[in-house]
Amino acid sequence: MEDKEISQAVIGRLPRYFRYLGDLRDEGVERISSQELSELMKVTASQIRQDFNNFGGFGQQGYGYNVDFLYKEIGKILGLDQTHHFIIIGAGNLGQALGNYMNFERRGFIFSGMFDKNPDMIGKEVRGIKVQPMEAMEQFVRENDIDIAVLTIPKTGVVDVVEKLVANGIKAIWNFAHVDLNVPEGIQVENVHLSDSLMKLSYNFSRYMKEKERS
Amino acid sequence: MEDKEISQAVIGRLPRYFRYLGDLRDEGVERISSQELSELMKVTASQIRQDFNNFGGFGQQGYGYNVDFLYKEIGKILGLDQTHHFIIIGAGNLGQALGNYMNFERRGFIFSGMFDKNPDMIGKEVRGIKVQPMEAMEQFVRENDIDIAVLTIPKTGVVDVVEKLVANGIKAIWNFAHVDLNVPEGIQVENVHLSDSLMKLSYNFSRYMKEKERS
Numbered sequence: 464m465e466d467k468e469i470s471q472a473v474i475g476r477l478p479r480y481f482r483y484l485g486d487l488r489d490e491g492v493e494r495i496s497s498q499e500l501s502e503l504m505k506v507t508a509s510q511i512r513q514d515f516n517n518f519g520g521f522g523q524q525g526y527g528y529n530v531d532f533l534y535k536e537i538g539k540i541l542g543l544d545q546t547h548h549f550i551i552i553g554a555g556n557l558g559q560a561l562g563n564y565m566n567f568e569r570r571g572f573i574f575s576g577m578f579d580k581n582p583d584m585i586g587k588e589v590r591g592i593k594v595q596p597m598e599a600m601e602q603f604v605r606e607n608d609i610d611i612a613v614l615t616i617p618k619t620g621v622v623d624v625v626e627k628l629v630a631n632g633i634k635a636i637w638n639f640a641h642v643d644l645n646v647p648e649g650i651q652v653e654n655v656h657l658s659d660s661l662m663k664l665s666y667n668f669s670r671y672m673k674e675k676e677r678s
Numbered sequence: 679m680e681d682k683e684i685s686q687a688v689i690g691r692l693p694r695y696f697r698y699l700g701d702l703r704d705e706g707v708e709r710i711s712s713q714e715l716s717e718l719m720k721v722t723a724s725q726i727r728q729d730f731n732n733f734g735g736f737g738q739q740g741y742g743y744n745v746d747f748l749y750k751e752i753g754k755i756l757g758l759d760q761t762h763h764f765i766i767i768g769a770g771n772l773g774q775a776l777g778n779y780m781n782f783e784r785r786g787f788i789f790s791g792m793f794d795k796n797p798d799m800i801g802k803e804v805r806g807i808k809v810q811p812m813e814a815m816e817q818f819v820r821e822n823d824i825d826i827a828v829l830t831i832p833k834t835g836v837v838d839v840v841e842k843l844v845a846n847g848i849k850a851i852w853n854f855a856h857v858d859l860n861v862p863e864g865i866q867v868e869n870v871h872l873s874d875s876l877m878k879l880s881y882n883f884s885r886y887m888k889e890k891e892r893s
Contacts, residue, residue, distance in 0.1 A: 482874070541884070566873060658697070665756055666757055
């Protein structure tokens with residue numbers, strides 16, 4: 464069913480469907496039509512049908528989708544039926560925020576270790592996980608079946624850390640450092656460039672203000 | 679020069695150009711061709727030229743772009759030549775991380791206030807800014823020329839807070855809450871849905887592992 468290549472744009476929209484369906488499910492909604500979902504999510508019904516057709520369509524279009532079924536199916540597609548262990552590199556505020564975020568665990572992402580190069584941070588606890596020195600990272604990744612590394616360190620340390628992670632079998636990196644990563648084929652990277660996001664907001668804001676001044 | 683509507687895809691790429699040009703500038707590079715920039719950024723040279731043509735092209739294609747000029751021009755387009763005051767709603771780890779991030783200030787974003795509904799947080803200091811109770815937010819926004827609100831609160835509180843922010847003249851919202859916002863026309867919103875980003879990583883990772891198993 465998932466044999467053809469699916470565009471990253473479609474994949475980028477799946478978590479949003481998952482989020483809305485999870486809310487509907489929590490509210491006790493059992494069925495929803497693509498039209499209703501379209502109004503709720505402010506995307507066209509045809510977009511929704513096209514997106515779902517990438518995964519076989521999830522059937523039942525005549526009388527709407529079964530919310531619980533659709534929620535679980537999209538969860539499976541997203542790999543959320545599996546458990547993934549992750550470590551956080553960088554125990555600053557952002558690393559701590561991510562470590563403390565309980566929802567990740569509900570989705571099967573298990574916070575398993577935390578590392579920092581600052582000696583003052585070592586031994587500090589974040590949700591029951593003790594911060595360890597960077598020197599302990601490589602062995603920990605090898606011995607604890609760690610799939611995902613979360614990078615919340617300044618960009619200066621990134622190249623060295625990524626090399627070590629990859630050499631020790633990490634398979635995915637969630638990157639918050641302000642730099643694009645160079646990784647071998649097969650290592651998955653998802654970037655969250657917070658500054659880029661703020662600049663995009665700034666652009667839209669500035670443009671709107673300039674237009675208002677002119678009119 | 680900026681009269682035509684520019685697609686959000688192009689705008690989304692501007693901060694990345696800005697980041698690379700800033701690094702080149704810091705390294706003392708004076709000129710760069712679209713070909714060199716293309717190799718560095720791993721996008722096609724024609725993509726770069728097309729993107730830049732939205733803003734008049736920045737000239738000098740024959741012997742390359744002037745790095746400092748291009749950096750400053752893109753900065754202006756992004757509105758970074760202006761000063762914006764922002765407040766953070768939600769003084770948890772994520773709010774603190776964003777408040778402590780010095781780079782925002784370098785870009786003209788001035789951290790001006792922080793609010794939380796948890797009485798234990800009131801009076802706590804984040805980079806010299808005292809956390810205030812939520813009740814003080816509306817007056818503060820009105821009286822301190824606040825353009826941008828950063829939302830780092832759980833989704834349950836969002837509707838009420840956004841209503842108050844909009845009523846008191848906020849113009850842009852950087853939203854980290856796990857919910858899409860409903861705002862009037864003219865209010866700019868940029869979402870950072872961290873869970874969505876992690877799920878996208880999970881999808882790409884799961885798919886790769888399944889393909890490897892099959893082959």
